[in-house]
Amino acid sequence: MAKRNLRIVRRERNVPVLGTCENCGAQFSGDPRMGNAQSAIQEAFNRHKCQSQGENAKAASQAPSK
Numbered sequence: 001m002a003k004r005n006l007r008i009v010r011r012e013r014n015v016p017v018l019g020t021c022e023n024c025g026a027q028f029s030g031d032p033r034m035g036n037a038q039s040a041i042q043e044a045f046n047r048h049k050c051q052s053q054g055e056n057a058k059a060a061s062q063a064p065s066k
């Protein structure tokens with residue numbers, strides 16, 4: 001099992017709102033108004049599957065931008 005690292009890239013008032021996987025670059029956002037943004041980010045991170053780097057880079061943009 002590959003080791004994955006969650007890195008918090010943005011915080012609002014000490015609450016993490018955006019994290020990224022250091023391994024594949026996937027991003028996870030939380031809503032600070034929910035009060036549990038950190039656990040939401042952590043949970044999404046734990047559940048995600050790392051995209052294989054390079055080979056399938058296009059699939060990394062899995063979030064529909066609409």
Ligand SMILES: [Zn+2]
Binds near residue numbers: 004021023048050
């Ligand atoms: Zn990943």
